[in-house]
Amino acid sequence: MKILVCISHVPDTTSKINFTDDNTKFDTNGVQYIINPNDEFGLTRSMWFKEKQGAHVTVVNVGGAETEPTLRKALAIGADAAIRVNTPATDGFSVAKQLAKVVQDGGYDLIIAGRESLDYNGGMVPGMIAGITNSNFVNNCISLEVEGNSATVTREIDGGKETVSTNLPLIIGGQKGIVEESDLRIPNMRGIMMARQKPLTIVEPIDVAPETASVKFEKPAPKGAVKLVSPDNLDELINLLHNEAKVI
Amino acid sequence: MSVLVYTESDQGRFKKTAFEVASLGKAIADQLGTTVTAITINAGDTSELGNYGVNKILTINNSALEAFNAKIYASVIQQAAEKEGTKVVVVSSSVNSKYLAPLLSINLNAGYATNVLEAPVSSSPFIVKRSAFTNKAFEMFQINTDIKILGVSKNSFGIKENKTTAASEDFSPSIPDSGIHIVSVDKASNKVTIADADIVVSAGRGLKGPENWGMIEEMADVLGAATACSKPVSDLGWRPHSEHVGQTGKPVASNLYIGIGISGAIQHLAGINASKVKVVINTDPEAPFFKAADYGVVGDAFVVVPQLIEKLKAFKAHQ
Numbered sequence: 001m002k003i004l005v006c007i008s009h010v011p012d013t014t015s016k017i018n019f020t021d022d023n024t025k026f027d028t029n030g031v032q033y034i035i036n037p038n039d040e041f042g043l044t045r046s047m048w049f050k051e052k053q054g055a056h057v058t059v060v061n062v063g064g065a066e067t068e069p070t071l072r073k074a075l076a077i078g079a080d081a082a083i084r085v086n087t088p089a090t091d092g093f094s095v096a097k098q099l100a101k102v103v104q105d106g107g108y109d110l111i112i113a114g115r116e117s118l119d120y121n122g123g124m125v126p127g128m129i130a131g132i133t134n135s136n137f138v139n140n141c142i143s144l145e146v147e148g149n150s151a152t153v154t155r156e157i158d159g160g161k162e163t164v165s166t167n168l169p170l171i172i173g174g175q176k177g178i179v180e181e182s183d184l185r186i187p188n189m190r191g192i193m194m195a196r197q198k199p200l201t202i203v204e205p206i207d208v209a210p211e212t213a214s215v216k217f218e219k220p221a222p223k224g225a226v227k228l229v230s231p232d233n234l235d236e237l238i239n240l241l242h243n244e245a246k247v248i
Numbered sequence: 249m250s251v252l253v254y255t256e257s258d259q260g261r262f263k264k265t266a267f268e269v270a271s272l273g274k275a276i277a278d279q280l281g282t283t284v285t286a287i288t289i290n291a292g293d294t295s296e297l298g299n300y301g302v303n304k305i306l307t308i309n310n311s312a313l314e315a316f317n318a319k320i321y322a323s324v325i326q327q328a329a330e331k332e333g334t335k336v337v338v339v340s341s342s343v344n345s346k347y348l349a350p351l352l353s354i355n356l357n358a359g360y361a362t363n364v365l366e367a368p369v370s371s372s373p374f375i376v377k378r379s380a381f382t383n384k385a386f387e388m389f390q391i392n393t394d395i396k397i398l399g400v401s402k403n404s405f406g407i408k409e410n411k412t413t414a415a416s417e418d419f420s421p422s423i424p425d426s427g428i429h430i431v432s433v434d435k436a437s438n439k440v441t442i443a444d445a446d447i448v449v450s451a452g453r454g455l456k457g458p459e460n461w462g463m464i465e466e467m468a469d470v471l472g473a474a475t476a477c478s479k480p481v482s483d484l485g486w487r488p489h490s491e492h493v494g495q496t497g498k499p500v501a502s503n504l505y506i507g508i509g510i511s512g513a514i515q516h517l518a519g520i521n522a523s524k525v526k527v528v529i530n531t532d533p534e535a536p537f538f539k540a541a542d543y544g545v546v547g548d549a550f551v552v553v554p555q556l557i558e559k560l561k562a563f564k565a566h567q
Contacts, residue, residue, distance in 0.1 A: 013495055013515050017384040037496050093359065096350075118495065120380050120387070123362050127318075127350025136427045137318065139347040142489070152431065156490065157316075158343050158443040160435030166428045173347075176496050181483050211359035215375055215388040220521075226528070226538050231547030234556050237527070238563050240543055245525045247447070247504040248471065248563075 001055040001146065001168075003046045004106060006099055006113035006125065007074055008036035008089075009067035013118060019217045026119070026217070035070055038114025042174035044183050045144055046112060047078045053146070055110075056080050060102050062095045064088055068200065075195035076187030082198065087205035092120075094208040096128030101206050103133055108169065110151075115140055115173040120214075126173035136166045142177030250285040250304065251277040252334040254325055256342060260292030264407070264444060265340035265400075267300050271408040272400050273338045274301025275367035280336070287328045287419070289313050289321070294416060301410035306332075306419040315433075316344050319426045322351035327421040329356060329395070337397045342443060349399055358395035365404040382495050383521035401522065402443070402501040442493065445474035447504040448523070450493060452478035452516075454509020454530060454549055458486035463553045464508065470560045476500065478510045494519035509549045512537025529553065 011017075011031045018027040035043065049055040059074040060083040061067050071082040085098045103111055116123035130137030142161065143154035151170050154163045156177070172178075187195070229237045241248045253273035255266035273284045283303040288294050290313060294305050306328050313320065325348070329337055337352065339345040341363065353360040363378045365386070373390050379401060380387040442448060449468040455461065461475075468475045475491060482492035493500045495515040505523035509530060510516060517540045520526065528541040529552050538544050545552055 013518075017381045019385070091359075092350075093353070118382060121363055121382060123346055124350040124353065124360055127347065128354055131322075131351045131354025137351070138428065139318070140343055155347075156343060157433070157435065159439065159441035160433065161490070162433045162435075163431040164428050165431050176492070177489055181479075211357075211391065211393045212361065213390045213392065215390050217380070217388070218386040220384070220386065223540065224542075226541045226544040228538075228544050228546065231545050231552050231555075234545070234552065234559050237543060237545060237556070238559055241504065241525070241527070242563070245504070245542065247525045248560075 001049060001053065001110060002106065002108045003049060003055050003057045004103060004108040004111045005039065005043045005046050005057060005059045005074070005079065006111065007039050007043070007059045007061045007070060008114065008117040009033050009061055009063055009070040010036045010118045013037070017219070019219075023217050024215070033070055035074060036114050036117045038116060038175050040184060041176055041178045042112035042114060042172065043074055043077060043079065044179040044185060045174070047185065048179070049146065050078065058083060058106065058108070060085065060099060062087060062089045062098045071200060072195050073187060075198045075200070076191040077185050078191065080198065082200040083203055084200065085203050085205050091210040091212045092122040092124040093128060093211040096125045096132060097208040098205055099125065100129050100132040102203065103129060110146065110168060110170055110172070111135070112172045112174050115175045126171055130171040133169075133171070135169045135171050137171040137173070138164060138166065139173035141172045141174050144172060144178055250283045250332050250334060251280070251336045251338065252325070252329050252332055253284060253286050253302070253338045254340075254345065255286045255288050255291065255297060256340060256345065257288060257291035260290065262291060262296060263340075263342070265342055265402060267407045268402070268405060269338050269340050269400055270297055270300035270302050271410070272367060272398070272405045274408070274410050275405070276336055276338070277301070279368060279371050285332050285334070286414070287325055289324065295414070298412050298414035299409055300407065301412055302414045303412055305414050305416045307416050308419050308421065310420070310423070312423050315430050317426045317428060318344070318347040318351055319428070320423055322348040322355060323424045324421045325352055326355040328419060335395055337395070339397065339399050341399050341402050345399060349397055353397050356395045356397070357393060358397045359391035359393040360397040360399070361389050361391060362399040363401045364398045365401050367405065379522065382518035384518060403503065403522070403524070404501070440468075440472060440474040442474045442476055442491070442498050442500060445502050447471045447473035447506070448476050448493070448500050448502045449473045449506045449508070450476035450478070450510060451481070451508040451549075452510030453480050460550070461487065463557065467506070467553060467557050467560065470557060470564060478516055507537055507541070508553060510537055511535045512540055
C-alpha cells in the first residue's frame with residue numbers, strides 16, 4: 001500500500017498569535033513550528049499500517065524551505081520519503097490543487113490529511129483533494145482499517161459515530177481517535193539520524209490561481225475581568241446568569 | 249441569482265443551525281438585492297423557514313437520501329445552485345456540512361470560507377469576517393470566484409426573525425453513485441449533543457476520578473445541557489473521547505459554558521472561546537481559566553456543585 005500523509009507546518013499550540021505589516025501577516029517571530037496535530041494522528045496511524053501490514057509512507061507539504069524541519073521530523077517518526085511542493089501555501093484551494101497533482105503523479109492508495117490545520121482552520125483541503133481527484137473521502141475519521149482494496153472507516157457525527165465501508169484510493173480527513181494521544185511517537189536518536197538519509201524531494205508547483213485571499217487580521221478585544229461570586233452566595237451566580245448574562 | 253441556503257434537518261425536523269443559515273442568507277440577499285432559496289432534504293414540514301426570510305423552498309423527498317452522504321448531498325446542492333443561478337451558497341458548521349462543502353466547492357468552482365461570523369463586510373470585493381487560529385484571531389477573507397460558499401460559525405450571526413411567504417417547489421435532482429456505504433450508526437438519541445447544545449457543562453481533572461461525574465451529569469440534566477470534558481480526562485479514559493472539547497477536540501460555541509475543575513490550558517480555552525458566557529468553578533484562584541471566564545467561583549467543586557444543583561433546581565421550578 002502506498003500512503004501519502006499531508007503535513008501542515010503550523011505554530012505550536014501555545015504560540016502567541018500576533019500580526020505584522022499592518023495586521024496583514026502572521027508574526028512568525030519567536031514561533032515554534034510543529035506538525036499539525038490532526039496530521040500527526042494520521043501519520044502515526046500510517047506507521048501502524050507500515051509495521052503491521054506493510055506500506056510505503058510518503059509525507060508531503062506545500063510550502064517554502066522553512067517547512068523542511070517539520071518534514072524531517074515526520075521522517076524521523078518513521079515516514080520513508082518526503083515531498084515539498086515549492087510554493088507558499090496561499091489558500092486552501094491552491095494547496096489542494098498542488099496536493100492533488102502529487103496524489104495523481106504518485107498513484108497513492110491512501111491519502112491522509114488532518115481534518116483542519118490549527119492555524120487557519122480552513123478544514124477544506126482533504127475534501128477538495130477528493131473532489132479534484134474524484135476519490136472516495138471520509139472526513140472526521142476516528143478509526144481506519146484497510147484490508148486489500150477495501151477500507152472500513154468510522155467518522156464522528158454530531159452525537160455519535162458512523163462506520164462506513166469504501167474502496168481505495170481513499171482520502172481521509174483525520175483527527176484524534178484515528179490513534180490515541182498516547183500512541184503518538186517522539187522521534188528517537190536513531191530515527192533522527194536515519195531521517196537525514198531519507199529522500200526529501202522538492203517538486204516545482206503547477207500554475208494555480210487562488211480562489212481566496214487573506215486581507216487582514218484582527219485580534220479579539222481584550223476581555224473584561226472575571227466577576228467572582230462567593231461559594232456561599234450561589235444564588236447571586238444564578239441571578240447573574242439569569243438577569244445579566246441572560247443565558248439560563 | 250438567489251442566495252441558496254442548505255437548511256439541515258434530522259429525522260424530519262430542522263436543526264437550529266438551519267434557521268441561522270437562513271437568517272444569514274437573508275442578510276446577504278438584502279445586501280445583494282436578491283431573494284433566498286432554501287434547499288431541504290427529507291425535512292418534513294418546511295413552513296417554519298418562512299419565519300427567517302426564505303422566499304422559496306426547494307423540497308426534496310427521496311428515500312435514497314435518507315442517510316447523509318457527502319458526495320451525493322454535494323451533488324444535490326450543486327444541482328440546486330445551478331438551477332437557481334446562485335452566486336452565494338450558505339451552509340452551517342455542522343460535521344456534515346463541513347464534510348460536503350469542500351466537495352461542493354470543487355463542483356461549483358466556488359471559493360469557500362469556513363467559520364464565517366457575520367454578514368459580508370463588503371460585497372464587491374466579497375469579503376467576510378471569519379475566525380482563525382482557533383478563535384485567537386479574526387481574518388478578513390476575500391473570495392474572488394464568481395460563486396461563493398460560506399460556512400457560518402454556530403451561534404455567531406444568530407437567528408433573526410423575518411416573516412416571508414415561502415413558496416415550496418418539489419425538486420428531483422439526479423442521484424450519483426457514491427462509493428461509500430454505511431455499515432452502522434451509533435448515536436445516543438436522547439442526549440443533547442455538544443454541537444447542538446445551548447449550555448455545556450464540562451469538567452476536568454479536578455474531579456479526581458470518573459466515579460465523580462454523577463453530579464456533572466445531574467447539573468447538565470437540570471440545565472438541559474450537554475456534558476463535556478478536558479483533554480486529560482479523555483486521555484485518562486475517565487470520559488469518552490467524543491466529550492473532549494478544546495483545540496484538538498470538539499469546538500464549543502454554546503451560549504453558556506460551565507468549566508468545573510478545569511485549569512484552563514491555552515489549548516482548552518482556544519476550543520471553547522467561541523462560547524458567549526463562560527463560568528469557572530475551581531479551587532485555585534490562580535487557574536488561567538479565571539482570566540478567560542466571565543463569572544467565577546473560587547471553591548471546591550465537591551461542595552459548590554451539589555449546592556448549585558439544588559439552587560438551579562429551585563430556580564427552574566419557579567420558571
